[in-house]
Amino acid sequence: MKLARTIGWAGLAFACGAAFAAMPTETDVANAEDVVNKVRAAARYLHDKGASAYADFNQKDGRWVWKDSYVFVYDCRKDRMIAHPLRPDLVGKPIMQITDNSGKYIFKDLCKAGNEPRGGWVEYSWPKPGAGRLSRKVSYATAADISFAAGIQVSAGIYDEGITLPELSKVLERLSDPAKYPAL
Amino acid sequence: MAEQKLGNPAVVGLAGFGLTTMVLQFHNVGWMGLGPVVWLGLIFGGLAQMIAGLQEMKTGNNFGYCAFTGYGCFWIALTLLLVGNHYNIYISSKTDVGWFLVAWTLFTVILWVGAMRVSSALAITFTLLLIGFILLDLAHFGYPDLTVVAGYELMVTAAMAWYIMAHIIYADLFGRDVLPVGKPWIG
Known part of the structure; x- marks a missing residue:
């Protein structure tokens, strides 16, 4: 009996660990x-x-995939996904018709936010890498300036159920303060 | 013994200049990628136009000698610059490409004045080319949307270069001036 109890506690401790x-x-x-x-x-x-850098953003094991996030590149003018490290099926495809489960046109909002001088945040639902289910995702988008191209943007997001857009705006404001963070 | 007839190197120079300018604009307005621009730029706009330019020396045409050799080198330099970026050899940022274009804009100003002494068609071609370069300069320094405007504007430039090419070829084939190029703007 004592042995059984000991094994039980050990099993519980292992499961918790x-x-x-x-x-x-x-x-x-x-x-x-x-x-x-x-x-x-x-x-x-x-x-x-x-443009020679586009291919790097399609690398699943590259530097643009980190922690639980990744950078994706798209063309707002040509309506095309240029690079996406986790969804190669989207690369080269139109983006403006992509909606989340609430019917929100994700890339219309991303393109609008990315055109702001400091870039901007957009909230939508998207599968979290590895989780296999939809999560609340808030992505930061900004314009990328490339020779002989117009309308290219880059974006990446956080998966957070609680953080609010005003809080994210404050983060952006702080990171855009040239006194604390010199221009890139 | 009859003197051997020689071709006019300008037809090749104008062909290469026009075609590669045209395909770069197909890219700038978003119709195609950069691949064909690089390889056509290297061979036709670059090598062929540069050789045509060097052949102009024997015709005594200093304008063609400078313009075709110069723009041939422009295309070779631009395509090698793009290839260099791919292989991380002397990487040129968008700002670097912008200054590269500014230098070519200044070079074009000199030839633009010279073109006014040649014919209306050439003066129009160089006016359009100069405007196109200025638009691309602005596109590289704060106004990226002008890339598309420059794209359409430079397509007209390329078509004008082909018009002059056709003028020379047709005049030879038809034995008369089928496509007139007009009088010089500066007499």
């Missing part, structure tokens, strides 16, 4: 600052390398 290990930690989850910095780095990379 395994569940804890499976839970995402802070370091596995991209936050708003990470996303803004990564998207701006991607815009800078495209400015420097031009």
Whole structure:
């Protein structure tokens, strides 16, 4: 009986430990600052390398996929997905007709937000990588300046059920303050 | 013994200039990718136009000598610049390409004045080319949407270059001036 109880407690402790290990930690989850910095780095990379850099954004194991997020590149003028590391089926396809489960035209809003001088945030539902279900996603979009092209944008998002758009705007405001963060 | 008839190198120069300018604009307005622009730019707009330019020397035409050789080199440099970016060899950012285009704009201003002494058609071609370069300069320094405007404008430029090419070829084939190029703007 005593042995059985001991085994029972040990099993429970093991199960709790395994569940804890499976839970995402802070370091596995991209936050708003990470996303803004990564998207701006991607815009800078495209400015420097031009169209030859597009292929890098299709690499699933590349530098533009990190933590639980990834950068995707699209053309608002030509209505095309240029690069998406996790959804190769979308690359080269029209984007403006893509909706989330509430019927929101995701890329119409992303293109509008990305045209703002500092870029902007858009909230929608999208499958979280590895989770296999729809999550609330808030993406930051900004324009990418490339030779002999117009309307190219880059974006990446956070998967967060609680953070509000005003809170995200504050993050963007702080990261866009040239006194604290010199222009890229 | 009859003197051997020589071709006019300008027909090749204008053909290469027109065709590669045209395909780059097909890209700029969003109809196609950069692949054909790079390879046509290297061979036709670049190598063939440059050779045509060098052949102009023997005709005594300094304008054609400078323009075709110059724009042939423009195309070789532009395509190698794009290839260099792909292979991380002396990467040229959008700003770098912008200044590259500014230099070619200044070069074009000089030839634009010269073109006014040749014919109306050539003066129109160079006026359009100069406007196209200025639009592309602006597109590289804060007004990216002008890339598309430059695209359509430079398609007309390319068509004008082909008009002059056709003028030379048809005059030879038909034995009369089928496509007139008009008098020089500066007499």
